[in-house]
Amino acid sequence: MIQVEELTKTFGHFTAVKQLSFTAEAGQVTGFLGPNGSGKTTTISMVLGLEFADSGKALVAGKPFVELDNPATAVGAVLDGGSFHDGRSAHASLQATCAAAGLPQSRVDEVLALTGIADVPNRRVGNFSLGMRQRLAIAQALLGDPQVLILDEPANGLDPEGILWMRNTLRSLAHEHGKTVFVSSHILTEMQEIVDTVVVIAEGQLISEFGVGDLASGETVVARTGEVEQLAAAVERAGGKAIRRGDELSVTGLSAAAVGQAALEAGVALSSLGAEQQDLEARYMELTAGKGR
Amino acid sequence: MGRQVAAEWIKARSLRSIWMLIGIAIIGLIVGALTGLINPHDSAREQTLNTLSGSSLTLLVVTVIGVFLAASEYGSKAIVSTYTVTPDRRRVVLAKAIVAAAIAVVVGVLSVPVARLVAAVFFGVGGAGEWDASFGTAFHYGYGTILAFAGFAVIGLAIGVLSRSVAIGVAIVFFGIFIIDGLLGSVSVYSEYSVTSAATALLDPDVHQSRFPRFGPAVALMFLYAGILTWLAVVVERRRDV
Numbered sequence: 001m002i003q004v005e006e007l008t009k010t011f012g013h014f015t016a017v018k019q020l021s022f023t024a025e026a027g028q029v030t031g032f033l034g035p036n037g038s039g040k041t042t043t044i045s046m047v048l049g050l051e052f053a054d055s056g057k058a059l060v061a062g063k064p065f066v067e068l069d070n071p072a073t074a075v076g077a078v079l080d081g082g083s084f085h086d087g088r089s090a091h092a093s094l095q096a097t098c099a100a101a102g103l104p105q106s107r108v109d110e111v112l113a114l115t116g117i118a119d120v121p122n123r124r125v126g127n128f129s130l131g132m133r134q135r136l137a138i139a140q141a142l143l144g145d146p147q148v149l150i151l152d153e154p155a156n157g158l159d160p161e162g163i164l165w166m167r168n169t170l171r172s173l174a175h176e177h178g179k180t181v182f183v184s185s186h187i188l189t190e191m192q193e194i195v196d197t198v199v200v201i202a203e204g205q206l207i208s209e210f211g212v213g214d215l216a217s218g219e220t221v222v223a224r225t226g227e228v229e230q231l232a233a234a235v236e237r238a239g240g241k242a243i244r245r246g247d248e249l250s251v252t253g254l255s256a257a258a259v260g261q262a263a264l265e266a267g268v269a270l271s272s273l274g275a276e277q278q279d280l281e282a283r284y285m286e287l288t289a290g291k292g293r
Numbered sequence: 294m295g296r297q298v299a300a301e302w303i304k305a306r307s308l309r310s311i312w313m314l315i316g317i318a319i320i321g322l323i324v325g326a327l328t329g330l331i332n333p334h335d336s337a338r339e340q341t342l343n344t345l346s347g348s349s350l351t352l353l354v355v356t357v358i359g360v361f362l363a364a365s366e367y368g369s370k371a372i373v374s375t376y377t378v379t380p381d382r383r384r385v386v387l388a389k390a391i392v393a394a395a396i397a398v399v400v401g402v403l404s405v406p407v408a409r410l411v412a413a414v415f416f417g418v419g420g421a422g423e424w425d426a427s428f429g430t431a432f433h434y435g436y437g438t439i440l441a442f443a444g445f446a447v448i449g450l451a452i453g454v455l456s457r458s459v460a461i462g463v464a465i466v467f468f469g470i471f472i473i474d475g476l477l478g479s480v481s482v483y484s485e486y487s488v489t490s491a492a493t494a495l496l497d498p499d500v501h502q503s504r505f506p507r508f509g510p511a512v513a514l515m516f517l518y519a520g521i522l523t524w525l526a527v528v529v530e531r532r533r534d535v
Contacts, residue, residue, distance in 0.1 A: 050376055052532075077377045079373055083371050085371045087308050087309060087310060088307045088308060089307060092303060093371075093374075096304045099303055100296055100299075100378045
């Protein structure tokens with residue numbers, strides 16, 4: 001379990017993370033979403049003790065990361081597409097991690113096989129493709145069979161087969177092995193397939209925390225018109241929330257009938273009107289509209 | 294601590310660049326010994342001591358090895374992996390220092406045999422002079438060289454941690470230690486306390502010059518410089534974001 005409480009981090013006059021609180025539960029895959037520069041990587045770095053918070057705390061398995069007895073057996077992390085020296089072989093990179101964590105060297109071959117790169121153990125990491133590097137980073141994270149996995153953009157560079165493997169692996173680790181899996185990614189369609197709950201941040205602050213199951217009950221109404229601004233105003237007067245996309249308006253909080261009624265009352269002609277099941281991408285866009293740094 | 298040292302050793306030995314630097318350090322020993330043999334001298338004893346008195350090039354290279362062991366991790370971001378496995382940064386820095394010192398000790402141990410071998414070949418092919426050193430003298434030069442190399446490797450390591458950049462670290466070593474400190478060493482008040490004077494006294498222990506510290510104080514100075522810089526590196530590293 002990961003608990004983040006009132007975490008704040010500033011760099012000079014810039015507040016990267018502001019009083020951020022959320023929880024990632026064991027047995028679930030938690031997605032961590034936010035626009036570029038929203039503070040995701042800074043938050044993950046603070047959880048892992050790589051950056052120091054100005055205030056607040058981050059606990060992993062009930063303790064600050066730096067106080068864990070043997071972090072490699074408690075937390076596995078994938079950051080920056082893998083943090084490896086280009087001149088070192090995959091095998092040696094993992095051997096060093098095993099030695100530092102007091103793990104048996106046999107784990108190296110096991111995780112290389114598990115992540116599908118067992119045939120290139122002696123190739124230097126600098127000669128790896130982005131996808132192979134990502135697999136190596138995941139291999140390193142799995143070395144200590146940790147209870148908590150923290151992954152920053154783990155799908156970057158993976159081929160379709162690799163993405164499928166990662167999806168199945170992460171879900172299996174959470175649902176069948178009871179591990180806490182915390183994933184940050186920009187690939188929202190992929191995230192919807194993997195995650196159980198979502199934490200959305202923007203400008204360093206928590207915007208929303210919800211279960212992906214809740215999306216099924218949500219509905220987005222899509223209306224097309226040549227008078228988008230007038231329709232958006234009418235929708236908002238009626239209590240809905242509108243996002244403009246060219247001549248299209250995505251509306252949440254109102255039914256299609258209510259949007260039609262609002263358009264009629266405002267004298268706005270519609271060229272089309274329909275309801276769509278809300279997906280993670282739509283919900284995310286709605287939550288973070290206008291909040292990128 | 295043993296686990297961290299083992300991990301740092303695996304990291305060091307698995308990089309080709311470290312082996313290349315060790316190779317250059319050994320070439321430096323050969324060049325240093327040859328230079329000592331052909332430099333002007335008044336006696337066989339002086340020629341032998343010149344041959345034994347190590348090499349500035351090797352001293353520079355072992356310092357660069359120290360810088361490289363620390364700073365290359367920041368350039369590649371491998372330090373993130375290191376600290377997510379061992380968040381105790383003090384242990385990581387100390388383990389790196391131990392490995393840097395161990396590599397320097399191995400190079401230092403080779404210094405006297407290499408000097409003797411180079412001299413044997415030199416005399417064997419008709420070079421002028423003869424070997425004139427007892428086992429005690431050779432031993433004295435050997436452990437002086439080991440201490441100087443190990444001290445400078447640890448100093449390099451601390452500079453690597455503080456600078457977090459191989460290029461900046463090497464520049465600090467080259468200009469800060471080998472140029473500026475060397476020049477300041479010509480100022481009599483400072484020369485007895487400078488780190489380069491201490492290294493000179495350790496590398497050439499039987500030829501005491503009044504402006505350099507004697508062997509004992511030089512050992513103490515080397516420990517002091519290496520210790521203070523390592524302490525500073527640990528203190529700074531424990532407070533900095535990665």
